Amino acid sequence: MANILDYLEWRGDLTLQQAPFNPVDGLILCRLAYVPFDGIAPGPGEGTATIGGAARVLLAQQTPERRAVVSGLWKGDAELLAALMDSGRFSGMLLESYVSELDPEEEKQFSAFTVCLGDGSRYVAYRGTDSTLVGWKEDFNMAFTTPVPAQRTAAEYLRARAAEKPGPLRVGGHSKGGNLAVFAAAFCGEETQGRILEVQNNDGPGFEAAVTAQPGYRRIAPRVRTMVPQSSVVGMLLEHEEAYTVVHSTQLGLMQHDLYSWQVRRTGFVCLESVDEGSRMVDRALKEWISSMTPAQRETFVDVLFGLLDASGAQTVGQLSLGWLKNAGALARTLKGIDEPTREAMSSILKALSHAARHSLAQAFPRGEERRQNDVPAQQDTGFQG
Structure with a gap:
């Protein structure tokens, strides 16, 4: 190779x-x-x-x-x-x-x-x-x-x-x-x-x-x-x-x-x-998730997510990882401060993602094959630069 x-x-x-x-x-x-x-x-x-x-x-x-x-x-x-x-x-x-x-x-x-x-x-x-x-x-x-x-x-x-x-x-x-x-x-x-x-x-x-x-x-x-x-x-x-x-x-x-x-x-x-089939499955799940949200919902999700990350004080992904224990408290305090409508929007968005992932998984594998897939230990992924 x-x-x-x-x-x-x-x-x-x-x-x-x-x-x-x-x-x-x-x-x-x-x-x-x-x-x-x-x-x-x-x-x-x-x-x-x-x-x-x-x-x-x-x-x-x-x-x-x-x-x-x-x-x-x-x-x-x-x-x-x-x-x-x-x-x-x-x-x-x-x-x-x-x-x-x-x-x-x-x-x-x-x-x-x-x-x-x-x-x-x-x-x-x-x-x-x-x-x-x-x-x-x-x-x-x-x-x-x-x-x-x-x-x-x-x-x-x-x-x-x-x-x-x-x-x-x-x-x-x-x-x-x-x-x-x-x-x-x-x-x-x-x-x-x-x-x-x-x-x-x-x-x-x-x-x-x-x-x-x-x-x-x-x-x-x-x-x-x-x-x-x-x-x-x-x-x-x-x-x-x-x-x-x-x-x-x-x-x-x-x-x-x-x-x-x-x-x-x-x-x-x-x-x-x-x-491979894994790539097609993830592609279907993400497209279904994105299409299930309005542009305003997508913007809310992104703004809240990065608002939480910004509260950690980190400027890079590496700093976020290295200071996770220190940052966790700031993230939790910010999460508590989110207003109820935004919290509900975040919840509905995450549910849509979960539903899309389950739907794509069901399409990707027959019932028996899905059980076999679940029996296989998950591969560990690490961070990447994109």
Whole structure:
């Protein structure tokens, strides 16, 4: 079994002139979009830096702040940066227009950069959800409103990059970043849209039907390439008009969202025929749950849920977990302070989720098979970054 790190060992020495850009190259850039290049990568209008040079500076660990950034990288990212630094294929690619924004008031988390690939085209890569609660809140907001701030900014970012230079464009991202890539490509305007070669959506959620019915979305849909692992949850959310490719992951459950678990060949992915029954079951349950609520109910649920998390004092998912005993008291006090109508709304929403899950389970398994499934110990999932 091989992943993107193995791919860099196999083909990292080949230039794009020797081996054309392929979806695995795009996956690597989408993972690189999670790396915090603040203070290293140039912003819009500030020039360029090579990927190899930016990786070298980040890994140098010259200051306590830089060491903290490196120690906080996702598992595999440091190894990826080291491999890119020495890669004849990637090290000389030019990194430009790096943007990273976090706005609690606007409930917005957004980051993107653009890479000049060296074959005349540029790749615009959007970051997925980071570990901040602001980022997670914006993701949940997608359940009742479109566009969210990051989606608007994604389209503006793509238009601005297109206006700076001529030439073909590729757009991509992972998780929320994949959603932003598709949204930006759909709503960047016809002139910019006409220059887009393809959009790479790596296990990113879809959109409500009102979005997929828009002319801009319809125009770009044939150029969207969506990849999901066999037990995808995030990538199956909401609606997808485009077809998707199922990629084999070596992880279990939600951890299949981890790009380092996706299996690759020399120029593409190790593919399967379809997602598994567990993914289809969760997809049905979530869609039924969401459709059972009005947009106002969805907004209430999200606001109350993140109000509880905000009461803990945590700013990141990690802080919430590390301080759980301390945070539990604050959460309980906030829960007691919720007014009765909101408490009742939360209760009805959670009941709808429970009903949807039972209904999907009954559809997924015959009676006897369901009993056998219940006899199997549950797999343990851990947290993931999306």
